[in-house]
Amino acid sequence: MKMKAEERDRFCMLNNGIAMPRLGLGVWQMPEGGQTVQAVLHALQHGYRRIDTAAVYMNEHSVGEALRRSGLPRQDVFITTKVWNDDQGYDATLQACAASLKRMGLEYADLYLIHWPVTGKRSATWRALCELKKSGQCRAIGVSNYTIRHLQEVLDETEEIPSVNQVEFSPFLYQKELLDYCRQNGVQLEAYSPLTRGKRLADPVLAAMARARGRTSAQIILRWIIQHGVAVIPKSIQPQRIEENAAVFDFTLSDGEMARIDALDEGYRTAWDPTQIP
Numbered sequence: 001m002k003m004k005a006e007e008r009d010r011f012c013m014l015n016n017g018i019a020m021p022r023l024g025l026g027v028w029q030m031p032e033g034g035q036t037v038q039a040v041l042h043a044l045q046h047g048y049r050r051i052d053t054a055a056v057y058m059n060e061h062s063v064g065e066a067l068r069r070s071g072l073p074r075q076d077v078f079i080t081t082k083v084w085n086d087d088q089g090y091d092a093t094l095q096a097c098a099a100s101l102k103r104m105g106l107e108y109a110d111l112y113l114i115h116w117p118v119t120g121k122r123s124a125t126w127r128a129l130c131e132l133k134k135s136g137q138c139r140a141i142g143v144s145n146y147t148i149r150h151l152q153e154v155l156d157e158t159e160e161i162p163s164v165n166q167v168e169f170s171p172f173l174y175q176k177e178l179l180d181y182c183r184q185n186g187v188q189l190e191a192y193s194p195l196t197r198g199k200r201l202a203d204p205v206l207a208a209m210a211r212a213r214g215r216t217s218a219q220i221i222l223r224w225i226i227q228h229g230v231a232v233i234p235k236s237i238q239p240q241r242i243e244e245n246a247a248v249f250d251f252t253l254s255d256g257e258m259a260r261i262d263a264l265d266e267g268y269r270t271a272w273d274p275t276q277i278p
């Protein structure tokens with residue numbers, strides 16, 4: 001199915017024909033309970049149609065609760081969760097997915113990811129994800145923190161190509177080689193910690209660009225990621241920031257601005273580094 005330019009901004013067409021909202025709310029470090037229910041509900045009430053959680057975040061129940069309270073039809077919201085490292089392996093992954101669905105109170109996840117490329121286990125975990133997709137418990141399956149080598153291993157071992165690879169990606173960690181590889185192989189790249197967890201928002205290049213456009217540095221970063229065709233899941237528990245982070249579809253960065261942000265890359269990571277994982 002072909003999409004118009006504006007739709008392409010807002011949605012990614014995954015390799016199995018499912019449209020995934022390009023921007024979602026990340027909920028890492030949000031505690032299970034009322035505060036997270038409120039934050040997710042606020043996001044859903046302000047246009048977000050995708051939530052990114054994981055078993056290890058221990059807030060899946062709150063995500064499901066917010067979805068129910070929103071009153072939105074299940075099919076209108078795209079929910080991602082992930083199998084944690086301790087649950088990798090074929091049987092354990094099947095059980096972990098069932099447990100996640102039970103905590104969320106959902107019949108299916110829209111996207112189920114391998115959280116980390118655990119050595120010696122990830123191949124069996126991937127076979128379990130293929131089975132979960134076949135049985136309808138997950139509409140799409142993918143991986144997270146996979147380098148080109150890890151992705152190539154999946155492509156060599158199975159017919160099923162991951163729909164998504166979720167990795168750390170920001171102007172300070174512009175993983176161009178990985179982005180090109182994913183594009184060539186039909187894998188949608190998705191950016192986590194896009195705002196560098198707030199650590200680099202005062203960067204002078206971003207701040208000057210934001211000032212000139214009457215935007216915030218966070219919005220400039222999110223726009224840069226979207227224009228690179230990458231999906232993105234900024235986290236905020238604060239209502240105003242949740243709204244601010246979603247207001248990124250009404251302006252376009254010029255080629256010059258994109259190039260200046262590209263040049264900020266310095267291999268800067270805020271999270272774990274998978275590059276040495278065999």
Ligand SMILES: NC(=O)c1ccc[n+]([C@@H]2O[C@H](COP(=O)([O-])OP(=O)(O)OC[C@H]3O[C@@H](n4cnc5c(N)ncnc54)[C@H](OP(=O)(O)O)[C@@H]3O)[C@@H](O)[C@H]2O)c1
Nearest residue numbers: 026027028144192193194195196197198218234235236237
């Ligand atoms: N697959 C993986 O291994 C992996 C690893 C890390 C993260 N993730 C996913 O990616 C999501 C996002 O990554 P992240 O949480 O690490 O970092 P992030 O989205 O880059 O940054 C979140 C931090 O920035 C602050 N913030 C949010 N919006 C802001 C704004 N407009 N202005 C200033 N500060 C702002 C938040 O504070 P407040 O909440 O107080 O607003 C929070 O401290 C996670 O929630 C999770 O879903 C996945």
